[in-house]
Amino acid sequence: xxxxxxxPRDPRLLQIxxxxxxxxxxxxxxxxxxxxxxxxxxALTACATQWAxxxxxxxxxxxxxxxxxxxxxxxxxxxxxxFWVGPFxxxxxxxxxxxxxxxxxxxxxxxxxxxxxxxLLTQHAWCSxxxxxxxAAQWGWFAAFGLAVAHRSFRSDVxxxxxxxxxxxxxxxxxxxxxxxxxxxxxxxxxxxILFTFFMISDPKTTPDHRAGRVLxxxxxxxxxxxxxxxxxxxxxxxxxxxxxxxxxxxxxxLLPANRxxxxxxxxxxxxxxxxxxxxxPA
Amino acid sequence: xxxxLLATGLMAALVNLAAPAAEAFCxxxxxxxxxxxxxxxSQVVLVRDGERTVVTMSNDYKGELTDFALVVPVxxxxxxxxxxxxxxxxxxxxxxxxxxxxxxxxxxxxxAPVQMEKRMSAxxxxxxxxxxxxxxxxxxxxxxxxxxxxxxxxxxxxLSATESEGLETWLRESxxxxxxxxxxxxxxxxxxxxxxxxxxxxxxxxxATGFSYLRPLQMAYESKKFMLPIRLGMANARGPQDLVIxxxxxxxxxxxxxxxxxxxxxxxxxxxxxxxEFNQFYPALFSKAxxxxxxxxxxxxxxxDMGWCDPCAADPLSNEELRALGVYWVNEGDGVxxxxxxxxxxxxxxxxxxxGEHFPEDLVFQVTNDKQNxxxxxxxxxxxxxxxxxxxxKEYLLQLDKRHRKEAETLAELTGWSLGTITKKMGADAPGxxxxxxQEGSWYQKLWK
Numbered sequence: 001x002x003x004x005x006x007x008p009r010d011p012r013l014l015q016i017x018x019x020x021x022x023x024x025x026x027x028x029x030x031x032x033x034x035x036x037x038x039x040x041x042x043a044l045t046a047c048a049t050q051w052a053x054x055x056x057x058x059x060x061x062x063x064x065x066x067x068x069x070x071x072x073x074x075x076x077x078x079x080x081x082x083f084w085v086g087p088f089x090x091x092x093x094x095x096x097x098x099x100x101x102x103x104x105x106x107x108x109x110x111x112x113x114x115x116x117x118x119x120l121l122t123q124h125a126w127c128s129x130x131x132x133x134x135x136a137a138q139w140g141w142f143a144a145f146g147l148a149v150a151h152r153s154f155r156s157d158v159x160x161x162x163x164x165x166x167x168x169x170x171x172x173x174x175x176x177x178x179x180x181x182x183x184x185x186x187x188x189x190x191x192x193x194i195l196f197t198f199f200m201i202s203d204p205k206t207t208p209d210h211r212a213g214r215v216l217x218x219x220x221x222x223x224x225x226x227x228x229x230x231x232x233x234x235x236x237x238x239x240x241x242x243x244x245x246x247x248x249x250x251x252x253x254x255l256l257p258a259n260r261x262x263x264x265x266x267x268x269x270x271x272x273x274x275x276x277x278x279x280x281x282p283a
Numbered sequence: 284x285x286x287x288l289l290a291t292g293l294m295a296a297l298v299n300l301a302a303p304a305a306e307a308f309c310x311x312x313x314x315x316x317x318x319x320x321x322x323x324x325s326q327v328v329l330v331r332d333g334e335r336t337v338v339t340m341s342n343d344y345k346g347e348l349t350d351f352a353l354v355v356p357v358x359x360x361x362x363x364x365x366x367x368x369x370x371x372x373x374x375x376x377x378x379x380x381x382x383x384x385x386x387x388x389x390x391x392x393x394x395a396p397v398q399m400e401k402r403m404s405a406x407x408x409x410x411x412x413x414x415x416x417x418x419x420x421x422x423x424x425x426x427x428x429x430x431x432x433x434x435x436x437x438x439x440x441x442l443s444a445t446e447s448e449g450l451e452t453w454l455r456e457s458x459x460x461x462x463x464x465x466x467x468x469x470x471x472x473x474x475x476x477x478x479x480x481x482x483x484x485x486x487x488x489x490x491a492t493g494f495s496y497l498r499p500l501q502m503a504y505e506s507k508k509f510m511l512p513i514r515l516g517m518a519n520a521r522g523p524q525d526l527v528i529x530x531x532x533x534x535x536x537x538x539x540x541x542x543x544x545x546x547x548x549x550x551x552x553x554x555x556x557x558x559x560e561f562n563q564f565y566p567a568l569f570s571k572a573x574x575x576x577x578x579x580x581x582x583x584x585x586x587x588d589m590g591w592c593d594p595c596a597a598d599p600l601s602n603e604e605l606r607a608l609g610v611y612w613v614n615e616g617d618g619v620x621x622x623x624x625x626x627x628x629x630x631x632x633x634x635x636x637x638x639g640e641h642f643p644e645d646l647v648f649q650v651t652n653d654k655q656n657x658x659x660x661x662x663x664x665x666x667x668x669x670x671x672x673x674x675x676x677k678e679y680l681l682q683l684d685k686r687h688r689k690e691a692e693t694l695a696e697l698t699g700w701s702l703g704t705i706t707k708k709m710g711a712d713a714p715g716x717x718x719x720x721x722q723e724g725s726w727y728q729k730l731w732k
Contacts, residue, residue, distance in 0.1 A: 031545045033653075081655045126651035130543050134577050178447075178470040182643035187541070233507035235540045235649040 007151045012065040014147055015199060019072035022140065022191075026076065030133055033079055038086050043071035045087035049094035057098050066110075067094055073111035073199055077192065077239075082124040089114035089125070102250040104260070109203045109242065116243040119236075127236045132191025140194040148198075156202040161215040163197050165222035173230065196238045208249055210256035217252060221245050316565035317382040324525035326374055327511065330609035331650060332533050337503045337609025341374045344497055348489060351497065352459050353482040356472040356515065358506035360429045360441050361480065367501040368435030373607050374499060377529045379597035381585035381632040383547070383565050383659035385558060386594050390667040393679035424449035429478060435498060436489035442479040444469075450479070468515045477512075503609060511646045513637055523638040528581075528646075530631040531610050536586045536653040537631040539646055543580035544633065547572050547659045548697055554690045554709045555663045564661075567698035569634065578641040581633045586657040589628035594660075602626075629654060664690075666712065688714035 007014060023039060026032035046067035054061050070093050078089055093114030097106040100113075118125035132140065148159075167188065174184045201207070201221060208214045225241035228234040318324045326341035344351050425445035432439045444450035447470035454461050459481075472479070482500060492498070516524065530537035538544035548568065557564050572582055589599050602613045610628055635646070666683050691714060695702045706713040 030543075033546075079651070079653070081653050122652075124652050126649075126653060128538060128540075128544070128651075130539060130541055133543060134579055177474045178467065180643050182640075186643045190541075233509070 010065070011151060012069060014151060015069050016065065016072065018143060018147065019069065019076065019195075019199065021143075022136075022195075023072055023076055025136060026131070030131065030136055032076075032131055033128070034075060038083075039071065039075035041083070042074050042086040042090045043068055046071040046074075046090040046094050049091045053095055053098040059098070066097075069199070070094065070110045070114070073195065074114050076195060077111070077127055078115055078118060078125060079128050080118070080122075080125050082122070085118055085122050085124045088122070089118040092117045103253055105249070105253075106206060107249065108246045109200050109206045112200055112239060112242050112246070115239055127192075127239060129192040129236055130190055132189075132194075134189050137189040137191045137194065140191055141189075144194055144198045156198070156204070157211055158204075158207050158214045158218045159197050159202040161218035162201050162222050165219045166193075166197075166226070169222060169226045173226075192236075192238070196242075200239075201242055204261040206246060206249060208252040208256060208258075209260055210253070210258035213252040213256040213258070217245065217249065220248075316384075316561060317378045318525075318527050321525040321527075321566060321569075324527055326378065326527045326529070328374060328377065328529045328531065328608050329509075329511070329537070329648070330531045330611075331509055331537070331648075332612060334505045334507055335503070335611070336506060336509065337501060337611070339369050339374065339499050339501045339608055341371065341499050348484045348486060348497075351484045353480075353500070354454070354459075354515065355480045356477040356512045357441075357480045357502065357504065358477055358508045359504050360443070360478050361502055361504060362430070363432045363434070365503050366432060366434045366439060367503070368437065369499040369501045369607060371496070371499055373600070373604050374529075376597065376600055376604060377608070377630070377632075378527070380592065380595075380599060381529065381587070381630060381658075382596050383584055383661070384594065384596045385561050385661050385663060387555070387558070387663040387665060389665045390679075390683075392667050392669055392671070393675040394671050394673040424453045426450050426453040433485055433488060434500075436485055436492050436494075437482045437500060438485045440479075440481040442481060443476075444473050444479065446470075447473050454481075465515075468517070472512065472515070501609065509648045509650070511648075513635075513642060514639075514645055517637075517639045517642075523578075523636050526635045526637065527584075528631075528633040528635070530633065530648070530650075531589070531605070531608065532629050532631075532650045533612060533627050534650045534652060535629050536583075536651050536655070537633070537648050538583070538651060539581050539633075540649040541644060541647045542635075542642070543576060544583055545572075545576050545580050546657055547582045547584050547634070549657070549659045550662070551693050551697065552662045552664055552686070552690050553694045553697070554687070554705065554712060555665055556708050556710070556712075557661065557694065558663055560708075564694075564698060565659075567700065569636075571697060571699050573636050578636070578638075581635045581646070583631065583657060584634050584659045585630065585632035586653070586655070587630055588626065588654070588656065589630050590626035592658075684714055684716075687712050 023032075023034075027034050027036065027039075047064050050062075050064060050067040053059075067090075071090055074086065074089055074093065078086060080086060093110035096108050096113045097110055100107045115125075115127060119127065148156075170187055171184055173179075174181060201218060208217050221238075221241050224245060225237040228240055229237035234240055318326060328337075328339035328341075330337040330339075340353075340355070426449055427443045429441040429443050431441070442450065442453075444453070447466045450469055450473065451461055451466040454465075469479075480502065484497065489497075511526075511528070513526070528537075553564070569582065573580070576582070589605065592599055600608075605613050605628060613626060613628060635642075664686070667679070671677075671679065687709065691702060691705045691709060694700065694705050
């Protein structure tokens with residue numbers, strides 16, 4: 001399906017629109033525990049870090065869309081009771097793109113790493129996975145799938161493979177336990193899952209280059225998260241699972257080589273094969 | 284025989300402690316809404332530190348003691364020393380300490396010199412705190428009695444089962460009247476390899492205790508699982524049930540990781556007549572907030588360091604009381620309390636109103652690093668009623684009318700009550716009402732009151 005003509009070519013603009021709507025809804029309506037100054041502070045730190053690292057590492061400027069997406073992701077997921085933790089997570093997230101690289105690609109999804117480092121190293125960070133209401137989550141799924149249908153660049157094989165695997169595992173568990181099916185619906189209506197599916201794991205810059213590799217990666221993330229959550233009772237299992245498996249991306253790239261992804265605005269012409277559909281989240 | 288879980292249908296008949304009006308920085312505490320305002324509210328205290336958990340289940344069962352039975356899924360087989368019978372007064376103290384509260388302020392005379400301000404007392408320190416062993420197995424039903432003990436007035440069995448229908452039959456044959464949907468509700472716990480803690484009242488022991496009520500049951504265990512099984516209790520529930528959870532941790536606030544946790548609306552100015560109607564106000568506010576959260580959320584009513592409070596609805600619990608509830612890391616005589624000196628214990632009070640439709644799975648919790656204090660607190664501001672002959676007085680009356688309007692609107696929004704009824708009940712404070720012409724006359728009306 002050709003991208004809807006009224007939608008911008010660069011999917012990152014769509015992501016920014018989606019995430020900022022979610023954030024405004026969350027802070028204004030759903031009672032997210034986010035002080036209004038926190039998202040701008042995080043965004044400012046992220047952009048400043050991007051600027052400083054670009055100069056320091058003498059890399060070609062890549063614009064500020066990606067740091068803004070990272071900032072929105074962090075603002076939505078990271079909770080803290082200290083003002084410096086948000087900016088700290090943003091600085092870690094953006095710096096990691098320049099410092100933690102393998103085979104010319106950064107290793108970790110910046111939002112994911114920022115979250116994990118803040119939770120591991122500070123005594124002031126946590127993540128509230130269920131802070132979206134039922135209605136908001138339904139709206140979120142509707143909007144995310146709507147965008148995926150309308151805009152090819154929003155579609156991602158990683159997202160779909162992950163979601164397929166996750167839903168199957170969850171459904172199998174509900175069936176095995178003999179729990180009511182409404183519990184499956186309840187588990188899938190978590191807003192954090194939408195963000196993870198369409199804005200974190202889908203990051204084309206940190207997932208394997210080859211489609212088979214991406215599907216393998218997505219299924220592995222779902223499987224490990226399922227084990228962490230239901231086997232070890234870890235909270236925020238999706239976030240931990242992605243962080244633990246991201247270092248394996250270079251290995252998968254080595255075994256299954258393919259062309260490298262470029263954002264449409266990044267100068268290179270977009271790939272035409274369907275599997276290259278650039279999806280979401282930060283470069 | 285009933286089949287309650289987590290004291291289903293059990294309500295804490297709390298003595299409404301006549302709490303003293305404690306002076307505090309944030310106004311004078313005048314009233315509180317404890318759990319006795321909510322019918323059928325169960326209360327559970329959860330102490331959690333790493334994987335160590337102590338659960339205290341409040342029990343206000345009022346029926347025939349021979350009919351009492353409690354079935355709770357637990358993650359491990361409990362030894363005799365892991366089970367204890369606690370005291371109800373500790374839970375009542377927690378309830379009183381953390382209850383939503385009303386505070387009041389009195390406007391000063393707008394015509395009086397400002398020096399009054401300087402009298403403001405220094406930040407007032409909150410008042411300081413002062414065996415057996417089973418092994419028999421009915422193979423045909425797949426039920427194993429892992430252990431059985433008599434603890435206090437309770438006869439306790441720890442069961443494991445391999446299939447839910449067998450367990451249901453076993454319970455039924457052993458004299459427990461199980462509701463029809465029980466087997467379906469039991470199945471998921473069996474599949475997760477959970478054990479069943481089954482308690483009945485030992486009438487002889489109960490008589491010996493001299494208590495006319497059942498004391499709370501406590502269990503201490505280690506498990507990765509930090510959850511509360513609520514689904515089983517829904518099998519015989521007639522409608523939504525209220526559950527108040529008091530979570531005590533070393534690390535910080537507790538929230539649900541599989542349901543939304545929202546803070547109850549707080550820190551609002553409401554008309555002063557609410558003082559007389561607080562018992563209707565808070566339940567109405569809670570219902571409205573619960574509906575706004577699509578009936579699928581846990582509402583946070585209180586988060587505070589256990590060392591102090593401001594204003595205090597009741598004194599913080601002493602180390603001795605905390606230890607009795609399972610806070611094993613505090614020792615009697617530890618630390619100096621009061622003067623906002625914290626102790627390494629954060630209390631979170633969560634209030635859930637759940638039913639089968641909106642809560643399709645058990646409550647799972649996580650301990651966060653959040654140490655920000657929060658309390659459900661509503662403010663009454665008494666207008667200055669004396670003589671005012673200065674310009675500031677006129678301005679004050681103008682602002683006062685605006686304030687009363689806002690208070691009425693806030694109250695209507697918080698509770699869903701009609702604005703008309705509210706303004707009628709506000710009497711002389713109703714917005715738009717002209718101050719009595721005979722304002723001067725009021726001085727003698729008050730003289731001999």
